[in-house]
Amino acid sequence: MAAMSYSEFKKMVDLSKAELCREVFARHPGAFRVKKEATVVRNLERIFAAALRIANQKGFAAMTMRDLSAETGMSMGALYAYFPAKEDLLAMLQDQRRSVTRRILEQRLAQASDPLERLRCAVRTHLYLSEAMQPWFFFAYMEARRLPPAERRRTLEGELATERLFEDLLRQAAEAGAIAARDFRLSASLLKAMLQDWYLKHWKHAGRKITVDQYAAAVLDQIEHYRPGPGQNG
Amino acid sequence: MAAMSYSEFKKMVDLSKAELCREVFARHPGAFRVKKEATVVRNLERIFAAALRIANQKGFAAMTMRDLSAETGMSMGALYAYFPAKEDLLAMLQDQRRSVTRRILEQRLAQASDPLERLRCAVRTHLYLSEAMQPWFFFAYMEARRLPPAERRRTLEGELATERLFEDLLRQAAEAGAIAARDFRLSASLLKAMLQDWYLKHWKHAGRKITVDQYAAAVLDQIEHYRPGPGQNG
DNA sequence: GTCTATATACGGATAGAC
DNA sequence: GTCTATCCGTATATAGAC
Numbered sequence A, B: 001m002a003a004m005s006y007s008e009f010k011k012m013v014d015l016s017k018a019e020l021c022r023e024v025f026a027r028h029p030g031a032f033r034v035k036k037e038a039t040v041v042r043n044l045e046r047i048f049a050a051a052l053r054i055a056n057q058k059g060f061a062a063m064t065m066r067d068l069s070a071e072t073g074m075s076m077g078a079l080y081a082y083f084p085a086k087e088d089l090l091a092m093l094q095d096q097r098r099s100v101t102r103r104i105l106e107q108r109l110a111q112a113s114d115p116l117e118r119l120r121c122a123v124r125t126h127l128y129l130s131e132a133m134q135p136w137f138f139f140a141y142m143e144a145r146r147l148p149p150a151e152r153r154r155t156l157e158g159e160l161a162t163e164r165l166f167e168d169l170l171r172q173a174a175e176a177g178a179i180a181a182r183d184f185r186l187s188a189s190l191l192k193a194m195l196q197d198w199y200l201k202h203w204k205h206a207g208r209k210i211t212v213d214q215y216a217a218a219v220l221d222q223i224e225h226y227r228p229g230p231g232q233n234g
Numbered sequence C: 001g002t003c004t005a006t007a008t009a010c011g012g013a014t015a016g017a018c
Numbered sequence D: 001g002t003c004t005a006t007c008c009g010t011a012t013a014t015a016g017a018c
Helices: A006-012 A017-027 A037-058 A065-072 A086-109 A115-132 A134-146 A149-175 A184-200 A202-207 A212-224 B006-012 B017-027 B037-058 B065-072 B086-109 B115-132 B134-146 B149-175 B184-200 B202-207 B212-224
Strands: none
Touching: A006 A115, A017 A037, A017 A086, A037 A065, A037 A086, A037 A134, A037 B134, A086 A115, A086 A134, A086 A149, A115 A134, A115 A149, A115 A184, A115 A212, A134 A149, A134 A184, A134 B037, A149 A184, A184 A202, A184 A212, A184 B184, A184 B212, A212 B184, B006 B115, B017 B037, B017 B086, B037 B065, B037 B086, B037 B134, B086 B115, B086 B134, B086 B149, B115 B134, B115 B149, B115 B184, B115 B212, B134 B149, B134 B184, B149 B184, B184 B202, B184 B212
């Protein structure tokens, strides 16, 4: 498989707002007082967009239902037809991000078999996902603490699973001789930190006109050109 | 200068809770209704420790003054003798972290002149600071959004200044031939992400029994052993 | 399905005693 | 310096009309 770029990724994977909302509706059939899919999807789009915009600016706790009402143009009564409590809106956003990430990552990885290509694919896919859904990823990271214990555990476990995936991919690439050996667990940790910085400091990278493809190249460059051995350092 | 370890760092730099509180008192003379230094320091210790513990667990906005009262054992009335409003407590914590970071980083860097040593010193010092003051750094990162615009700008500018410092250190080390050339600005960005992950995911690293010295070595290893050139990749 | 109006509770901040 | 008691605004959530 040739290296996929972000624009190709976007053509192949539908992460449109409408599609995300349709999935939420499909995954939680009885969760809404409103029953007509088109209506639910249309209003969820407004709610999610507004909630992510406000919460990512001043924090979910500081966002009031009145803020959300004003930003969506919906009344408070109408909002409560789409989630039983404010806290459930938070869980919905977290859950959808996690579900999409896992699904897409698995799909994309299944298409590559060469170890180095799999590693590159995973890095790029993670960055592309967080680019296409930046507000969702930022929100999930910053608000993970506020989840109820059960949801919190699931999010944490998802994070660790992703990290273990990267650890395995690094190890397999090294065993195939494609990259140099190293401390795979610690390297996976550092790699994850770099991937997360892409969506956590999105405004900074955007201001510098760095594209997600350039960022992916820089991260992969750093990983692939690590060559331990007798150094030139004193 | 020989490589400094975390235990040596802690012997030389006093980042005890009492010392931090003494500095806050010294830096804001008229800010407290209570005037006796010993009393202010003793109570600030309790307040800061409790506030960081609660806020880092569930977020500053979700921490109520009643929570803080219970955790400190002080009454609400007493608390308000140490800050005019909840928001000012937030600013105080942010401000003190920023002030300490800038001061210590400058002090330590002034002691090294060799470019590679300066780079290593900066990386280690940043990690050691965030290890010694982990709750402060975590808090500052997660709650930066909630600051009033003026304070917010100062924090942001401090972050960018630190990143520019790392960019310069990388460039100078490369010009001295100590490390390979690369995109210095982007590399500084990635470096910063790795440094921040140390305190953002502190529980994870601690659970894996990674010491801050091991982490520093891994980060420096990755930077110093980057060797672009004809690769073994297909 | 959506709106207006409101019940109910909780949080920040202060007054005034000791 | 610290405590108790309380004021008052504001937040979530709901009831019931349309």
